[in-house]
Amino acid sequence: MPTEDIDRRWWKEAVVYQIYPRSFNDADGDGIGDIPGIVERLDYLDALGVDVVWLCPVYDSPNADNGYDISDYRAIMDEFGTMADWETLLDGLHDRDIKLVMDLVVNHTSDEHEWFVKSRAGEDEYDDYYWWREGRDADAVDWSATEGPEGEAPPNAWKSFFGGPAWAYDDEREAWYLHLFDRKQPDLNWENPDVREEVFEMMEWWFEKGIDGFRMDVINLISKPEGLPNDPDDPFGGAMSQSTNGPRVHEYLSEMNERVLDREYLTVGEMLGPKMPMDHARRYLDPDEDGLSMLFHFEHMLLDRGEDLWKRRDWDLSELKAVFNRWDEGLKEDGWNSLYLNNHDQPRMVSRFGNDGAYRRESAKLLATLLHTLRGTPYIYQGEELGMTNYPFDSLDEFRDVDTLNPLREAVSEGEVESFEAVKEAVRANSRDNARTPMQWSAEEHAGFTDGEPWIGVNPNHDEINVEAERADPESVWHYYRDLISLRDEYDVVVYGDYEPLFPDDGTVWAYTRTLATDAGTERLVVALNFSSSEVAVGLPDEVASDDATLLLGNYDAASEVDAAGDTDPDLDVDTVADELAAGDLRLRPWEARVYHDST
Numbered sequence: 278m279p280t281e282d283i284d285r286r287w288w289k290e291a292v293v294y295q296i297y298p299r300s301f302n303d304a305d306g307d308g309i310g311d312i313p314g315i316v317e318r319l320d321y322l323d324a325l326g327v328d329v330v331w332l333c334p335v336y337d338s339p340n341a342d343n344g345y346d347i348s349d350y351r352a353i354m355d356e357f358g359t360m361a362d363w364e365t366l367l368d369g370l371h372d373r374d375i376k377l378v379m380d381l382v383v384n385h386t387s388d389e390h391e392w393f394v395k396s397r398a399g400e401d402e403y404d405d406y407y408w409w410r411e412g413r414d415a416d417a418v419d420w421s422a423t424e425g426p427e428g429e430a431p432p433n434a435w436k437s438f439f440g441g442p443a444w445a446y447d448d449e450r451e452a453w454y455l456h457l458f459d460r461k462q463p464d465l466n467w468e469n470p471d472v473r474e475e476v477f478e479m480m481e482w483w484f485e486k487g488i489d490g491f492r493m494d495v496i497n498l499i500s501k502p503e504g505l506p507n508d509p510d511d512p513f514g515g516a517m518s519q520s521t522n523g524p525r526v527h528e529y530l531s532e533m534n535e536r537v538l539d540r541e542y543l544t545v546g547e548m549l550g551p552k553m554p555m556d557h558a559r560r561y562l563d564p565d566e567d568g569l570s571m572l573f574h575f576e577h578m579l580l581d582r583g584e585d586l587w588k589r590r591d592w593d594l595s596e597l598k599a600v601f602n603r604w605d606e607g608l609k610e611d612g613w614n615s616l617y618l619n620n621h622d623q624p625r626m627v628s629r630f631g632n633d634g635a636y637r638r639e640s641a642k643l644l645a646t647l648l649h650t651l652r653g654t655p656y657i658y659q660g661e662e663l664g665m666t667n668y669p670f671d672s673l674d675e676f677r678d679v680d681t682l683n684p685l686r687e688a689v690s691e692g693e694v695e696s697f698e699a700v701k702e703a704v705r706a707n708s709r710d711n712a713r714t715p716m717q718w719s720a721e722e723h724a725g726f727t728d729g730e731p732w733i734g735v736n737p738n739h740d741e742i743n744v745e746a747e748r749a750d751p752e753s754v755w756h757y758y759r760d761l762i763s764l765r766d767e768y769d770v771v772v773y774g775d776y777e778p779l780f781p782d783d784g785t786v787w788a789y790t791r792t793l794a795t796d797a798g799t800e801r802l803v804v805a806l807n808f809s810s811s812e813v814a815v816g817l818p819d820e821v822a823s824d825d826a827t828l829l830l831g832n833y834d835a836a837s838e839v840d841a842a843g844d845t846d847p848d849l850d851v852d853t854v855a856d857e858l859a860a861g862d863l864r865l866r867p868w869e870a871r872v873y874h875d876s877t
C-alpha cells in the first residue's frame with residue numbers, strides 16, 4: 278500500500294481515557310468526585326500519555342442513574358461544579374494536547390427535564406416528545422397491577438433493562454410512558470422532528486464550546502418500530518429486540534451527520550444488543566450515511582453473563598477471539614473498531630478475563646497488550662492502568678447501582694431469587710459497581726480520593742494498588758501502559774497494520790500478526806499472549822518465525838526472568854526470547870505477553 282493511501286485519522290491513532298467523574302477525584306470533600314478534582318489530576322493524565330478524555334455525564338441530573346438521567350443538557354450538576362470549572366477543565370486538557378469527548382445521552386432524559394414536565398402536563402408543543410400510550414385491559418393479559426388505574430395493564434409486554442415493566446403510569450397525564458431504563462428515564466420520541474431539532478441544536482452548542490466529540494449513549498435504541506410489538510423470545514419481552522437498530526435509526530443518524538457531525542470529531546456510538554449484524558455496523562460508520570467514527574458493541578461483554586444479573590455463563594478464550602476476529606474482519610475495509618474490556622458499566626477486566634490473584638500484574642499487562650495491539654482505538658477506563666480489581670462486595674447495602682439493586686430486589690420479592698446471599702458470588706462478579714469504586718490514588722485513607730466519606734466503598738486493596746505505588750515502581754502496570762501508548766506513537770503498524778489471527782480455536786493462547794506493507798517497506802508485529810496460569814509451548818507457522826525480530830515489549834522483566842515457580846531463570850533473556858521466535862518455538866510463562874517487531 279502506498280503510504281499516502283493509509284486513511285489516517287487522529288482518532289485512529291489516539292488512546293482514549295474514560296473518566297467517571299463521581300469516582301475519579303473529589304476536590305471539595307463531600308465524598309463525590311467533581312470537575313475541580315479532575316483538573317487537579319490533569320498532569321497525571323498527561324504523564325500517562327493519553328490523547329483523549331471521554332467524560333461521563335456531568336450535566337444537571339437528579340442522579341437516578343448517576344447522571345445518565347439528564348434534567349438540563351446545558352448545565353453542570355451542582356455536585357460536580359460549575360460551567361466555569363468545566364471550561365477550566367477543557368482549557369487544561371487542550372493545553373496538554375488532550376482532546377475532550379462528552380457523553381451524549383439522548384435516547385431518554387430525566388423525568389425532571391423541563392420537556393418531560395411540560396409533556397406530562399399535556400402542553401401542546403411538548404405533547405409528543407415522549408412515548409405516551411393508553412394502558413391495556415388487565416384481564417386480557419397476565420398482569421397483577423402494581424400501579425395505574427384498576428383493571429389497566431401497561432400498553433405492551435416490554436420490560437425495562439433495569440427491572441420491572443418498561444412503562445410507568447403518570448397520574449397527571451393519566452397515561453403510561455415508555456422507559457427502557459429506570460422510570461426516571463423516559464424515552465424521547467425521535468419520530469417527532471422537534472425532538473431531533475432540539476438534540477442537534479444542543480450538540481452544536483457543545484461543539485461551539487470547543488469539545489472534540491461525543492460518546493453516544495445507547496444510540497442504537499432511538500428508533501422504535503411501529504406498534505411497539507411484543508417479542509416472547511426476547512428476555513425483555515421485545516424491549517431489546519425491537520428497539521435495537523430500529524427501522525429509522527439510520528435515517529435519524531444520517532440527519533445528525535448532515536446537520537452536526539464532522540470527520541474531525543471523534544464520535545463513538547454505544548450499541549446495545551447481543552450480536553449486531555455487520556451491515557448495520559457499516560452503515561453506522563459510513564461517512565456518507567451515519568458517519569460515526571466507531572461504535573461500542575457488547576458481544577464480548579455478554580460472553581460470561583447469564584440471562585440475569587445473578588447468573589453466570591462459562592466461556593472459553595476461543596469465543597472471545599471469535600468476537601474480535603469477526604469485528605476486525607467485518608470492519609477492515611470500511612469502518613474502524615473501538616477496543617475495550619472495561620468501562621463504568623462493566624466489572625474490572627483483570628478480575629473478569631485475567632487472574633486477579635497471583636498473576637494480577639502479569640494478566641493486567643497481558644490484557645492491556647491485547648487492547649493496544651489489536652486493530653482499533655483502545656479505551657482505558659480509570660484505574661485500569663493500575664490493574665484495579667473487582668470489589669469484595671459482601672452485603673446488599675454496599676451497592677449503589679440501580680441496575681444492581683432494582684432487578685435484585687424485584688427478583689427477591691417475586692421469589693425468583695431466595696436472597697442476596699444465595700446469589701452473592703454472581704452478583705458481586707457482575708455488578709456495575711465494581712467499576713465505580715473510587716480511583717485509588719494512594720495508600721492513605723479512602724485511597725486519597727476524598728477527605729470526606731466516599732459515596733461508595735473504596736477497595737481495601739488500595740493499600741497495595743494505587744497511583745503512588747505504581748508510579749514509583751518501573752515494572753508496574755502503570756509504566757507498562759505508558760510503554761504501550763508510546764509504541765502507538767512510534768510504530769504505524771500498531772495503528773494501521775492488518776490483523777491476522779493464528780490458532781483461532783486455541784483456548785489458551787491468543788497469537789496474531791499485524792502487517793503494514795507500504796512503499797517504505799513491510800513492518801510486522803508478532804503478538805503472543807498466554808491466557809493461563811501455566812507455562813505453555815507455542816509452535817508458530819514457518820512464515821511467522823523470524824530471524825531478525827526484536828522484542829518490543831513483554832510483561833516479564835527480561836533482565837531478571839522469573840519462571841512459573843518463582844525462581845529466577847538465567848536462561849531467559851532478551852536474546853533467548855528472540856531466538857525462540859527465530860526457531861518458531863515460544864515458551865510462554867503464565868499470563869506472559871510478548872510483542873515482537875520486524876521490518877523488511
Ligand code: GLC
Binds near residue numbers: 382
Ligand atoms: C448506557 C450507560 C449506562 C446507563 C444506560 C442508560 O448503557 O453506559 O451507564 O445506565 O446507558 O443511560
